[in-house]
Amino acid sequence: VAKILRGDSVRRVSEATEQLTRASTVGVLAMQGAFREHAQLLEPMADRVVEVRTPAQLEEVEALVIPGGESTAIRKQLDRSELYEPLRDRIAQGMPTLGTCAGLIVLANSPPDGAPPTFGLLDVSVERNGFGPQLFSFEAKVELDGTSREQTSGPGHAVHGVFIRAPRIERCGDGVEVIARLAEGSNSGEPVAVRQGSLVGCTFHPELAGEPVLHRLLMSIVAKGA
Ligand code: GLN
Numbered sequence: 001v002a003k004i005l006r007g008d009s010v011r012r013v014s015e016a017t018e019q020l021t022r023a024s025t026v027g028v029l030a031m032q033g034a035f036r037e038h039a040q041l042l043e044p045m046a047d048r049v050v051e052v053r054t055p056a057q058l059e060e061v062e063a064l065v066i067p068g069g070e071s072t073a074i075r076k077q078l079d080r081s082e083l084y085e086p087l088r089d090r091i092a093q094g095m096p097t098l099g100t101c102a103g104l105i106v107l108a109n110s111p112p113d114g115a116p117p118t119f120g121l122l123d124v125s126v127e128r129n130g131f132g133p134q135l136f137s138f139e140a141k142v143e144l145d146g147t148s149r150e151q152t153s154g155p156g157h158a159v160h161g162v163f164i165r166a167p168r169i170e171r172c173g174d175g176v177e178v179i180a181r182l183a184e185g186s187n188s189g190e191p192v193a194v195r196q197g198s199l200v201g202c203t204f205h206p207e208l209a210g211e212p213v214l215h216r217l218l219m220s221i222v223a224k225g226a
Contacts, residue, residue: 024222027052027061029087031077033069033102037207038215045212045219055086063222064090065215068101068164068205071128075106075118088119096198096221098214104201105167122199123173130168131187137164142192142204143183144213158183159211161192161204169194169203179217 026042028035030051039049042065052058064087066074078084091097091107099107099122106118110125131138142161161182169191172178180193180202193202193214198221206214 024048024063024219025050025061026219026222027058027064029064029066029074029083029103031069031074031081033067033074034205034207035065035067037210038065038067038100041207041210041212041215042219045215052083053081055081055083058083058086058090061095063096063218064098065218066097066099066103066106067207068103071102071105071118072115074102078106078118088121091119091121091199094198096218097200098218099199099201100207100214101164101166101203101205104203107199107201108167109173122194122196122201123176124169124194124196124201125171126167126203127170128167129165130170131163131166135163135187137162138185139163139209140185141183142180144193145177145179145181159206159213160209161206161211162208163192163204164208166203 024046025048026046027050028038030053035051039051042049050057050060052061052064078087105126105128107122108124108126109117109120109122140161141158143158172191172194176194176196178191179195182188182190182192192204200214200217202214
């Protein structure tokens with residue numbers, strides 16, 4: 001038996017097992033907003049979920065969720081916590097990152113309200129509070145495209161989107177793929193989630209609907225590479 005175990009095939013099997021069980025440590029930027037709900041969605045998918053508030057905690061993670069909240073407040077807290085530069089560098093180097101709502105705004109490269117972009121690494125222009133006062137907050141069906149559909153467990157291709165003072169995606173650069181669109185209401189058809197390589201952004205709050213599809217997409221980017 002020992003002889004067989006020392007064989008090549010055993011090495012191959014153990015390498016494959018290692019790949020499947022590779023430790024994944026995922027972070028949630030815990031400055032403000034619903035970071036606990038994001039962590040709860042990630043817990044069944046990752047080996048460890050870390051609330052990131054310091055550069056040392058950032059070093060522990062291989063992927064990150066930037067929750068919604070208030071983008072200007074997130075920016076201020078990034079500066080205060082000395083996370084701004086290390087986080088920008090990690091995202092620029094390809095760390096898989098999911099930005100939801102205000103998290104999308106901080107990733108985007110040109111907020112059209114004239115404010116300088118926070119990270120400016122995701123090539124979309126967004127308008128803050130873009131749905132205006134009538135649609136300040138709303139819920140709507142969101143239709144997923146092919147790649148994100150692979151991440152759903154059920155047969156449906158639509159997920160429930162919770163939009164709270166949501167930004168509106170006004171322009172997508174060439175390298176940006178629209179992965180979800182509004183599926184009802186007067187703005188039906190417009191993009192509400194995008195992907196550019198290792199970066200995923202959405203204008204709604206998947207964590208408030210308990211909707212794990214984009215978190216699964218993030219984990220599959222971790223597993224496969226961007
Ligand atoms: N309106 C907020 C902003 O401008 C985003 C809202 C949200 O994250 N729910 O940052």
